[in-house]
Amino acid sequence: MSQQIDILSRITAVVRSLSESERKVAELIFDDIDFVTEASISEIARRSGVSDATVTRFARSVDCDNVRDLKLRLTRALAAGRRFIEDADPARGSSIVYDVAAQTLALNRELLFEADIEGAVERLDNARQILTFGSGGGSSVMCQELQFRLMRLGYAVSAYPHGLLPRMVAATLEPEDVVVVLSVSGYTPEMVESAQIASQYGAQVIAITAVGSPLAAAANVVLPIAARETDFILHPSASRYALMAAIDVLALELAMRHRDQARTKLRRLKIALDDHRGGDNRQPLGD
16 A cells, blocks of 8 residues: 555545454544554554454554554654644634634734835846746645736736746746746745756746745745644635735735836726626726
């Protein structure tokens, strides 16, 4: 069995096919996983009310080499975080979405405003072309969001929300180009390496990422992001709000630099959209 397979998912998948005595071992694991990871075979057997041989058979039934291998895999599941095993049900219901968004924005507000926003805006404004890199869930979507924001203002901007393409594109860049790399953790290898390659060819790198991360070390300007995820893992990642806020700050600052030009382009965009779809003059600009 692959080392990457989650042992708890494996146990859940096969539990109905197990013998009655083996199911008692499974129940103990789900009731007290900490005990099982630390206990001996005899202790697990005694607590489950089964024989030592049953514990060994259970380990093999869930595709582990032996009980030691089973305990190692359970420890690995715990290492991912207890919040992925134990349920933390919020008392506030769906309102937690708005609470978490507000908390995330408040956490990142001062952090961002203490950063070199002017340096980032200056580089973007003078770029021959702007490229945005992102990989994974939120970062890949948000790198496209940055493209959508800056496209409306007339900037030559392209988004590369993929693993290998950023690396390929980074190798083609020149000193007049600017790359904006998004990564909440700052440790995603594809993003770090792409930023390093871009820097090697003289391109300026702006990173929206965690302070002190490998990606931050590879950037000319860092717009810091702090991610404080809740224990309620069913809530979508809150770091998306921080990324979007940083993007909106950059877009607004660039628009304010060239107010007349930005107003003209946005008006032309609005006219083109209204002519296509109709509706009143308060509809958003293509969102």
